[in-house]
Amino acid sequence: MEDSLLRGLIPDVIGVLVRRGAGFAAAEDAVQDALVEAVRGWPGNPPRDPKGWMVTVAWRKFLDAARADASRRHRELRVEGEPPPGPGIEADDTLRLYFLCAHPSLTPASAVALTLRAVGGLTTRQIARAYLVPEATMAQRISRAKRTVSGVRLDRPGDVATVLRVLYLVFNEGYSGDVDLAAEAIRLTRRLAAGTGHEEAAGLLALMLLHHARRPARTGPGGRLIPLAEQDRGLWNTRLIAEGVDVLQAALARDRLGEFQVQAAIAALHADARTVEETDWVQIVEWYDELVRLTGSPVARLNRAVAVGEADGPRAGLAALAALDPALPRYPAVAAYLHERDGDPATAARLYTEAARSASSLQERDHLTRQAARLNARLRQG
Structure with a gap:
């Protein structure tokens, strides 16, 4: 079994x-x-x-x-008998469960935990290990979430967009403990896409596949973070890339564009380039323009500034960055990168140090610290 x-x-x-x-x-x-x-x-x-x-x-x-x-x-619960043996399973039952676990009354953290428990079938211990929290803490979180949704009636269609955001949160947790959450998110999204036929579910699935394909090249010895431009593209999983592109093309053909399809299109352009020099940055900027139009997301604008810097030069990238809030996550790191490309290592080193202090993970902090140290060493030699 x-x-x-x-x-x-x-x-x-x-x-x-x-x-x-x-x-x-x-x-x-x-x-x-x-x-x-x-x-x-x-x-x-x-x-x-x-x-x-x-x-x-x-x-x-x-x-x-x-x-x-x-x-x-x-x-007065009265039962006239039990349902006869047999599947008794209708196509929308699992979808109802997706919608219930991603109900707006839940916090994102609770929705993720409940989805992994009820839809993913993971044990509380597995989920706790994946999120690096005590099992008792996760058990309380799941118990509260179950109580919250127990009285919810799903007499109207659920919100696919909310489910997709929960699954994307699961995917972005990546891997820790004994559960590969990225692979689990792909499995659940694949099932959702098949069950709904929703183009944005397909777009999210394509995005996950394309990102997951690059996973073997993302880290080096000791877990050192390797940025996209420095990755060994021979390590990328071409099977997952091909599947992701196929799923994306089928979704785009329906002509109902959404943000996950746009993000997948950007990822596909990166995956299509055999070297970083061959990346079609002009088209990537165009896709970021679509993403900004669809979402207005400051993070999308930040990523667009990087793409503009690659397509039109670092000065253009810095000009695009100047219109954004410096308090945005990763703003100092993007500014550091563009200043270095513009020939200003002193400013870049200072900004890399600033970015390291607010990094969201040890891997990212280590990478940014090494970037600052590299530039400071060059400045001392010069």
């Missing part, structure tokens, strides 16, 4: 129970109880219909718990 098979069943079965009237927390508990029975019994006697078996057993677990719960008896 493969762990991936069981994990793949979890969101389907929770979705069925929720649709049949179970509260979210009760449904999730019932499915976990059914999983225990599956782990015990399936290796020696696997069912012919795993989904149907899980639905039947989980529903029975839910009914048993409901009957035993004295605090709920006033609701």
Whole structure:
């Protein structure tokens, strides 16, 4: 019995129970109880219909718990019998669960944790290790999230955009502990894209695939961060790049452009260049113009300034940067890079040092500190 098979069943079965009237927390508990029975019994006697078996057993677990719960008896829960064995799984059940776990009433951190637990099928311990927090802390976070959504009725279509942002948060956590969250996010987004046919779900999937393809080249010995321009492109995963481009082209053909499709198009242009010198920076600037138009995001404007600096020279990049708020994350790092390219190593070294102090990760801080040290050493020699 493969762990991936069981994990793949979890969101389907929770979705069925929720649709049949179970509260979210009760449904999730019932499915976990059914999983225990599956782990015990399936290796020696696997069912012919795993989904149907899980639905039947989980529903029975839910009914048993409901009957035993004295605090709920006033609701006169009456059951005329149990649903017959069989899949009982409709196409929208998993989608309902995606929408429920990404409900606007949840904080982003809670939505991510609940999605990994209920849709991803990860254990609380695995999620805690991935986020480098104590298991008890993560258990409390998930418990609060389940209580928050237990009374939510999904009688209207959910917001795909909110689900996509939650999945993107999962992807950006990358890898830590014993769970590869980037790979998990790709798996969940692939399923969402297949279930909805939504062009932005496809756009996010393409973006994830294209970014993930570069992962083997992103770090060097000791976990040292390697920037895009210095990466060994021979290490990039060409299979993932090809899949990402195919998914993106199919999404773009529907002519309903969204921000994830635009970001994927930028990533595809980077992936298409055999060397950094061959990068089509002019077209990348054009795509950033689209992204700014769609989102108005200051971060998109910051990245656009870098692209302008590559396409039209560092002075043009600095001019684009001057219109932005210096308090933006990564602003000092971008300014340092452009000043160095413009022949001002002293200003660049100072800005790299400033950027290192506010870096969001140890890897990034180490990289920026090394950049400052490199320029300071050159200034002392010159």
